Amino acid sequence: MLLRLPNFNLICLLILMSQVSFAEAPPRATTSPTEEIDFERDIQPVLTRFGCNSGPCHGKQRGQNGFQLSLLGFDSDFDHNALTKETRGRRISFTRPEASLLLMKPAGLTPHGGGLRLPVESSGYQLLLKWIKAGAPREIVGTPSIKNVTVTPTEKIFQHGEKHPLQLTAHYSDGSTRDVTSLAIYQSNEDPIVAVDEHGIVTAGRITGEAAIMARYFGHFAVFTGSVPLAGDAPPPLSLAGEHPIDQLIAKTLIRLGLDSSEQAPDHRFLRRVYIDIIGRMPTAAETEAFLSRDDTGSESTSKRVALVDDLLSRPEYAEHWANKWADLLRPNPYRVGIKATLNYDAWIRNSFRTNQPYDQFVRELVAARGSTFRNGNVTLFRDRRSPDELTTIVSQLFLGIRLECAKCHHHPFEVYGQEDFYSFAAYFAEVGRKGTGVSPPISGSEEFIFSTDKGEVRHPLTNEVLSPKPLYGEAPEIPEGSDPREALAQWITSVDNPYFSQTMANRIWTDLMTIGLVNPVGDLRATNPASNPELLKHLGDYLAQNEFDLKKLIRHIVLSKSYSLSSQPTEKNQVDTRYFSRHFRERLRAEVLLDSVIQITKVPESFSAMAPGTRAKELWTHRIGSLFLDAYGRPDPNQDPPCERMSSPTVVQTLHLMNSENLFKKVTSKDGWAAELSKSELPPEEIVQQLYLGIYSRYPNEKELDIGVKLYDNVKAEDDPLKLRQQNTEDLMWALMNTPEFVFKD
Numbered sequence: 001m002l003l004r005l006p007n008f009n010l011i012c013l014l015i016l017m018s019q020v021s022f023a024e025a026p027p028r029a030t031t032s033p034t035e036e037i038d039f040e041r042d043i044q045p046v047l048t049r050f051g052c053n054s055g056p057c058h059g060k061q062r063g064q065n066g067f068q069l070s071l072l073g074f075d076s077d078f079d080h081n082a083l084t085k086e087t088r089g090r091r092i093s094f095t096r097p098e099a100s101l102l103l104m105k106p107a108g109l110t111p112h113g114g115g116l117r118l119p120v121e122s123s124g125y126q127l128l129l130k131w132i133k134a135g136a137p138r139e140i141v142g143t144p145s146i147k148n149v150t151v152t153p154t155e156k157i158f159q160h161g162e163k164h165p166l167q168l169t170a171h172y173s174d175g176s177t178r179d180v181t182s183l184a185i186y187q188s189n190e191d192p193i194v195a196v197d198e199h200g201i202v203t204a205g206r207i208t209g210e211a212a213i214m215a216r217y218f219g220h221f222a223v224f225t226g227s228v229p230l231a232g233d234a235p236p237p238l239s240l241a242g243e244h245p246i247d248q249l250i251a252k253t254l255i256r257l258g259l260d261s262s263e264q265a266p267d268h269r270f271l272r273r274v275y276i277d278i279i280g281r282m283p284t285a286a287e288t289e290a291f292l293s294r295d296d297t298g299s300e301s302t303s304k305r306v307a308l309v310d311d312l313l314s315r316p317e318y319a320e321h322w323a324n325k326w327a328d329l330l331r332p333n334p335y336r337v338g339i340k341a342t343l344n345y346d347a348w349i350r351n352s353f354r355t356n357q358p359y360d361q362f363v364r365e366l367v368a369a370r371g372s373t374f375r376n377g378n379v380t381l382f383r384d385r386r387s388p389d390e391l392t393t394i395v396s397q398l399f400l401g402i403r404l405e406c407a408k409c410h411h412h413p414f415e416v417y418g419q420e421d422f423y424s425f426a427a428y429f430a431e432v433g434r435k436g437t438g439v440s441p442p443i444s445g446s447e448e449f450i451f452s453t454d455k456g457e458v459r460h461p462l463t464n465e466v467l468s469p470k471p472l473y474g475e476a477p478e479i480p481e482g483s484d485p486r487e488a489l490a491q492w493i494t495s496v497d498n499p500y501f502s503q504t505m506a507n508r509i510w511t512d513l514m515t516i517g518l519v520n521p522v523g524d525l526r527a528t529n530p531a532s533n534p535e536l537l538k539h540l541g542d543y544l545a546q547n548e549f550d551l552k553k554l555i556r557h558i559v560l561s562k563s564y565s566l567s568s569q570p571t572e573k574n575q576v577d578t579r580y581f582s583r584h585f586r587e588r589l590r591a592e593v594l595l596d597s598v599i600q601i602t603k604v605p606e607s608f609s610a611m612a613p614g615t616r617a618k619e620l621w622t623h624r625i626g627s628l629f630l631d632a633y634g635r636p637d638p639n640q641d642p643p644c645e646r647m648s649s650p651t652v653v654q655t656l657h658l659m660n661s662e663n664l665f666k667k668v669t670s671k672d673g674w675a676a677e678l679s680k681s682e683l684p685p686e687e688i689v690q691q692l693y694l695g696i697y698s699r700y701p702n703e704k705e706l707d708i709g710v711k712l713y714d715n716v717k718a719e720d721d722p723l724k725l726r727q728q729n730t731e732d733l734m735w736a737l738m739n740t741p742e743f744v745f746k747d
Contacts, residue, residue, distance in 0.1 A: 037131040038143040039080050044073040045183045045218045046124045050106065050117045053079070057114055065113065067091070073218065074418055075462065080138045097132040123182065144172035149180065151215050151222035157256070158194065158204030158228050166200040166224055168215045184217045189529065194226035204228045208257055208576045214528040219416065221527050229258035234573040237261030237582065239562060246561040249536040250581050260573035262566045262583035267292055269747060270305060270565050272698035276589065276746050277513050278312040278555065280321030280618050282597045285695035292700070309559055313552050317618075319353035322551070324592055324618040325512065326353075328636055329398055329643040330366075332384040334622050338444040341373040341380045346621040348377030359505055359549035360494035363399055367490040370451050373436075379450040383439065384642075388426035388458050396425065398643055399493050401504035401525030402472060415526050417472060423458050424470035428489040430456035452484035474498070496545040500525060503541035506554065507531070510540060513558050515585040515648075515746075516578075522645065532579045568747050586745045588650050591633035592617035594744065598629075601695050601738065602667035603674040629664075632657040650744070658739055668731050668738075675734050679727035685713040688730060696737045709733055 037043065044053075053059040053069040062068065066087075069079050083091055083102060091101045104110045106117035107125055118125040131137075152167045168184045169177050186196040190211035195203050202213060204226065213224040237254045239261045240247040254261060265273070271291050275283045283291070296304045312318065326349050334342035352362050369378040385391045389408060396402045407415070407422040433456075436448030457466045469485045470476070476492035479485050493501055504525055511517035518531040518540075531537040540554065547553040558564055566584045574582035589597070595617040599606055605614050608625050617630060623638040632654050636644035658664065668675055674695070678688050689709035693701040701709060712729040737743060 036137065036140045037127065037134055038140045039131070039136070039138050040076040041143055041146065042127060043131055044076060044079065045180065046118075046127055047079070048073050048218060049183045049185060050124060051114070052106070052117070077138075078462075080136075084136050092132055092136055094132065094135065097129055100132055102132070103128055144174035144176060146218060146220060147171050147173055149184075149215065149217050149220045149222045151213075151224045153224070154222075155225040155227070156202075158202075158226055160204060160206045160228065160231065162204045164202050166196070166202060166213065166215060168200065168217060168222060170217060170220070180217050184215045187214045187216070187528075188212070189214070193228055202226055208259070209579070210253075210257070210532065212528070212530045216528075219418075221416070223527055223530060225530070227256055229256065230573060230576065232258070234258045234260045239264055239566065242562060244561045244563075245539055246536065246558065247563050249533060249539060250563050252535070253533050253580050254574075254582050257577075257580060258573070259577055259580060259582045260571045262569055262571055262574060264562060265565050265567040265584065267305075268697075268699035269567065271308070273565075273584075273746060274305075274309060274312060274559055275698075276593055277559065278309070278321070279315055279317035280324070280590070280593045280596065281317065281600055282696075283698055284600065285691050288694045288698045305565075306560060309556055313556060316354070318552075319350060319356075320616070320618045321593075323350040323353040324620075327621075328646065330381065331622065332380065332642060333441075333638060334624055335442040336439055336444060337380055337383045338373070338439075338446070339622075340445070341377075341383055341448075343621050344373065344375070344377035345380035346377070356550065356552055359544070359551055360501075361549075363494050363501075364490040367395060367399075367493065368484060368486040370484075372447055372449050374447045379448075382432055382434070382450045383448050386434070386439070388429040388432075389422075391429045391432075392422060392426040394643065395493075396472070397523045399504065400472070400498075400500040401507070401519070401523050402500065403524055404472075415528070419462065420460060420467065421470075421472055423460055424467045425472055427458040427467050427469040428485045430458045430469075431485060432456070452486070454482070494549075499538070499541055502545040502549070503537050505549075505551075506540035506544050507537060509551065509554055510558065513555065513564065514581060515587040516581075520579075523643070533581075584747070586747050588648050588654075588745055589633075590646070590648075591630045591635045592620075594633055595627070595629050597743075598664065598667065598738070601674060601734070602670065603677065604667040604670045604672065629657065629661065654744075658744070664738075665735075668735050675731045676727055679723065679730045685710045688713075689733065692730070692734055692737060696734070697742055 047053050047069065051057055053071060053073050055071060058064045058067050058069040059071040060068075067082065069082060070076075073079060093100045097103070101110070103118070103125060105112035106114065107120050108116040109120075118128070149168055149170050152169065153164075156164055158164070166181065166186070167179065168181045170180045171177050181200050184200065186198065186200055188194055188196050188211050190209060192205050192207045193209040194211035194213065195205060196213045197203075200215070202224070205228065208228055208230040210225055210227045213226060215222045215224065237251045237260060240251040240254075242248075251261070268288070271283055271288060275281060275287075291304065291308060294304050323346075327346060330349060331342060331346060366378050366381060369376060369381060371379050373380055373383050381394075382391070385394060393403075393405055393408070396404045402415070402417070404417060404422050404425070407417040407419060409419070431453050433451045433453035434448055435451070437446040438448065440446075459466055469479065469489070471489070471492050474492070474497075477488045479488045492498065495501070504523065507517050507519050507525070508522050511520075511522050518533055518537045519525055519529060525531075540558075543557055544551075544554045563581055564584075566582070568584040568586050570577075570583055577583065578585075595606065599616065606617065606627075607613070608615050608617075608620060608627070610625055611620065617627070623630075623635055627635075634646050634648070634654075636646065667673060670676065678691060681688075683691070686706065689701055689706055692709075693699060693705065712733060713726060715725075
């Protein structure tokens with residue numbers, strides 16, 4: 001048909017077809033890497049710097065107004081295709097580069113929902129224009145890849161209101177460098193302390209502390225630390241003087257920030273604090289009286305505090321308390337995995353702490369678990385998490401402090417990990433086999449066997465490439481043919497040379513003992529979320545690894561430092577401190593600790609369904625066991641998937657529950673309780689008041705408190721029943737003391 005058309009029409013038709021298909025095609029790039037612009041090296045950073053590929057703009061899941069880019073430029077092939085080929089390449093014009101939508105919209109020359117992003121005179125606009133004029137090449141042969149970025153300076157001490165510019169340098173594979181300060185994205189983790197603008201200008205605020213400034217350039221990070229000391233001179237933290245490395249490292253930070261340290265807490269504060277932290281309950285009145293009356297004539301290494309800590313670490317209650325903490329992180333919903341499987345899992349966790357199993361062995365047995373859910377409790381992890389990606393997120397967060405959820409779908413916005421890293425790590429779990437009927441909520445009562453197979457693979461969700469097992473960083477042991485890949489993974493995770501492993505656990509224990517973590521949130525160790533005291537975190541991690549991952553030794557190391565036993569009473573020179581441990585930070589008691597303390601004080605046990613008589617709250621094997629008290633005080637929702645991190649902040653519900661709980665009223669007024677026992681005794685009112693203060697506050701009452709307490713017993717009339725009134729007064733005083741912050745909070 002074409003040959004029958006007149007020559008003029010044929011020429012016009014051919015020209016029209018050429019314009020539709022080929023007129024906008026980019027010409028072939030030249031081969032001079034020093035003069036040409038590479039899309040990944042030069043253009044992607046511009047799109048990232050000005051927010052084009054951010055979550056609120058074209059980087060979100062379905063893009064914006066029909067135009068989608070990969071989030072933060074993690075997929076350069078996808079982005080180049082979207083810019084040059086989608087919608088027949090209408091976003092770029094090679095015949096009139098200045099008329100390209102890619103330039104006109106961000107320059108404000110045509111309506112743009114994102115507003116003005118790249119003024120015509122900006123260097124970013126000129127770079128994009130130059131790239132389009134060069135034919136918008138995807139890549140230039142021989143272009144060096146970026147290896148890392150560095151920030152200058154790395155740290156600085158500021159005066160209030162002082163400003164200082166940062167310089168960010170990119171380092172490439174060929175040894176070259178480039179100043180990328182103007183194309184980086186900056187973010188402070190504490191703007192009120194040290195803020196940063198889009199140009200990298202740092203400004204100190206008027207709040208004392210340290211802030212980390214994250215400088216991000218095309219998936220690479222550098223961190224600057226700015227310190228703002230307290231105005232005026234502060235005395236050195238004398239209460240931390242000594243040779244203990246924890247005290248020395250904390251004192252170093254306090255001196256840098258101009259902060260003073262509080263005084264050492266008195267014996268009764270230390271006693272109550274260490275009982276709660278190590279064995280999960282308050283000391284009894286008899287235990288308190290014995291400790292406070294004991295002379296401390298020994299040396300610092302043989303003092304009564306040292307003897308007390310060693311005694312508490314040897315008690316069976318230690319294992320139940322710390323196993324209960326780990327149950328939050330590991331124990332699943334029994335309605336999903338089955339009651340017997342959950343019970344066995346709980347028993348395995350508790351037995352690990354009862355035998356003081358080294359932490360590295362605990363993790364190895366868990367990560368490479370195999371066997372029956374009816375016989376081997378640790379395999380319940382693989383009954384609950386049934387796919388490699390589910391196992392990847394829990395293992396990386398719990399044992400490495402790395403949260404990989406973002407990297408499952410795109411490049412992590414605050415980390416170096418992308419989809420290939422996520423699914424390569426997930427490949428370690430590809431060959432996990434299961435035999436049984438699986439899970440069938442809400443019953444799931446059957447037995448299941450977990451074993452290693454020689455089948456299974458994990459594919460990259462975009463390229464469909466089969467990925468081999470690979471650790472997130474460093475090198476893992478080789479996987480011998482026919483062996484379980486999880487064994488190699490477990491060996492890599494628990495290596496003494498893996499700082500993330502030891503530091504993650506050290507930070508978790510530090511948080512439990514000191515209220516505030518060195519890194520917060522606890523399971524989120526990354527360069528862009530640095531520790532408040534990096535040297536101390538390294539010391540604690542090294543100490544744990546060097547002591548064969550013995551958790552008791554690390555706990556002992558921390559609680560015998562002067563930093564642990566500081567008073568919570570602030571001084572004029574540290575009242576602004578909220579994270580540098582110049583004083584102790586008070587914390588509401590954990591739900592199980594508080595209920596067990598109520599049971600101990602009233603001497604009336606709690607009745608839990610599916611548990612033996614006399615069971616304590618910290619011994620419960622599932623959160624499905626009903627308890628209004630534990631629910632009010634923040635135990636995890638039984639339908640919540642582990643790991644569960646609890647909130648320790650007080651609420652109105654908790655206060656009202658303690659004041660109005662019918663169950664608590666019955667315990668306080670029980671004829672078999674401690675109040676009745678004290679009332680029936682021959683103790684004078686003074687000693688009854690003292691016993692209540694010793695049992696509830698772990699201290700003797702002061703003169704005013706004793707006088708108020710004794711006067712409660714003086715209002716006896718002739719017509720009253722003295723014994724009944726004596727018991728009622730004892731119950732009232734017990735109830736009043738238990739409804740105060742001094743009881744509810746660990747100080």
